[in-house]
Amino acid sequence: MKPLYDELKQELKRKNINMSFQRLKVLEYLTDNRCHPTVDMIYTALHEDIPTLSKTTVYNTLKLLVEAGLVKVIVGESETRYDIDTQDHGHFICESCGAIYDFSIDLDLLANSDLNHFQINDKSVYFKGICKGCLKNKGKGK
Amino acid sequence: MKPLYDELKQELKRKNINMSFQRLKVLEYLTDNRCHPTVDMIYTALHEDIPTLSKTTVYNTLKLLVEAGLVKVIVGESETRYDIDTQDHGHFICESCGAIYDFSIDLDLLANSDLNHFQINDKSVYFKGICKGCLKNKGKGK
DNA sequence: GTACCAATTTGTAATGATTACAATGTTGTA
DNA sequence: TACAACATTGTAATCATTACAAATTGGTAC
Numbered sequence: 114m115k116p117l118y119d120e121l122k123q124e125l126k127r128k129n130i131n132m133s134f135q136r137l138k139v140l141e142y143l144t145d146n147r148c149h150p151t152v153d154m155i156y157t158a159l160h161e162d163i164p165t166l167s168k169t170t171v172y173n174t175l176k177l178l179v180e181a182g183l184v185k186v187i188v189g190e191s192e193t194r195y196d197i198d199t200q201d202h203g204h205f206i207c208e209s210c211g212a213i214y215d216f217s218i219d220l221d222l223l224a225n226s227d228l229n230h231f232q233i234n235d236k237s238v239y240f241k242g243i244c245k246g247c248l249k250n251k252g253k254g255k
Numbered sequence: 256m257k258p259l260y261d262e263l264k265q266e267l268k269r270k271n272i273n274m275s276f277q278r279l280k281v282l283e284y285l286t287d288n289r290c291h292p293t294v295d296m297i298y299t300a301l302h303e304d305i306p307t308l309s310k311t312t313v314y315n316t317l318k319l320l321v322e323a324g325l326v327k328v329i330v331g332e333s334e335t336r337y338d339i340d341t342q343d344h345g346h347f348i349c350e351s352c353g354a355i356y357d358f359s360i361d362l363d364l365l366a367n368s369d370l371n372h373f374q375i376n377d378k379s380v381y382f383k384g385i386c387k388g389c390l391k392n393k394g395k396g397k
Numbered sequence: 398g399t400a401c402c403a404a405t406t407t408g409t410a411a412t413g414a415t416t417a418c419a420a421t422g423t424t425g426t427a
Numbered sequence: 428t429a430c431a432a433c434a435t436t437g438t439a440a441t442c443a444t445t446a447c448a449a450a451t452t453g454g455t456a457c
Contacts (some may be wrong), residue, residue: 131424131433131434133423133424133433133434133435135434135435136434151414152414152415153414165435165436166435166436167435167436167437168415168436168437169415169416169417169435169436169437169438170434170435170436172415172416173434173435188330188331189330189331189379191413191414191444192413192414193414193415203365203367205370205373205375208376214369214370214373215369216367216369216370217367217369218365218367219364222361222364222365223345223360223364223365223380225345225358225359225360227356227357227358227359228347228356228358228382230387230390231347231356231382231384231385231386231387231390232384232385232390233347233382233383233384234350234383234384234385235381235382235383235384236380236381236382236383237331237379237380237381237382237383238365238378238379238380238381239377239378239379239380239381240370240373240375240377240378240379241375241376241377241378241379242373242374242375242376242377243373243374243376244373245372245373248372248373248374273404273405273453275404275405275406275452275453277405277406278405293443294443294444295443307406307407308406308407309406309407309408310407310408310444311406311407311408311409311444311445311446312405312406312407314443314444314445315405315406333415333442333443334442334443335443335444
């Protein structure tokens with residue numbers, strides 16, 4: 114039913130990270146909402162169910178998940194966004210509506226001799242522009 | 256002697272952007288210092304020659320240059336960094352010393368059908384990890 | 398040279414995401 | 428039950444960036 118969610122829970126157990134209620138809820142939100150949410154989006158949504166939730170906890174949890182390699186960070190806008198999908202893919206950021214679209218890439222193609230003897234921990238590809246939907250709306254004179 | 260600098264000045268003239276003393280100095284700093292400087296680095300350096308310089312002016316000028324397409328933004332750290340080199344290349348950010356290294360890439364290899372009918376204005380590739388120098392120092396037990 | 402307008406610069410204040418920190422609460426264990 | 432380690436919470440601080448209004452500059456027409 115929620116295979117990824119359960120896999121992640123096991124992964125956390127393997128890394129000796131305690132699975133508190135709040136942490137599980139953040140993880141659950143990320144697996145259910147693949148919109149690359151901000152801290153505020155996660156906090157606002159979860160706060161309805163968990164009135165005592167603190168935004169600091171959301172920050173702490175995300176930091177933990179990122180350090181554990183279970184979540185990736187998306188930078189470039191005013192608010193940091195978070196992605197539960199750690200498989201190789203690029204992000205297209207729409208400069209008009211702010212939506213982030215995933216697209217497939219083969220990072221191996223970027224292998225580079227300039228970086229011999231460098232330890233590469235992370236690779237990110239960002240495209241920016243106007244998404245299909247916003248282009249269509251603009252055409253309508255909006 | 257300063258071919259790139261002169262080219263950029265002409266480019267600005269072509270775009271009807273006035274070349275004030277402050278703007279030229281920022282441009283000059285960027286062409287002379289290819290370390291992908293922060294606003295603060297630019298401000299601090301120029302402030303010695305131009306004691307009246309305001310940090311706001313540095314921000315304004317960089318915004319202008321970025322919008323004109325003459326400078327590219329590098330995100331991902333606490334402070335935004337700026338790059339006068341607008342040719343295709345990737346950035347390796349050292350998580351230890353903070354240095355940014357350029358490396359060559361062929362962005363055409365990332366062409367992607369997932370983004371058909373999207374208007375792509377900008378492509379960025381960031382690698383993160385530990386640079387050669389920091390790896391060497393770590394080996395020495397530093 | 399002077400008057401005028403627009404563009405530019407400047408400094409200060411506001412914004413807002415993120416972090417630091419200390420107090421409180423929770424959990425598991427002997 | 429007692430204790431220690433870990434989590435959570437809320438508030439306050441940080442700090443890069445932006446907003447804004449006043450002062451300055453530069454060019455143009457007279």
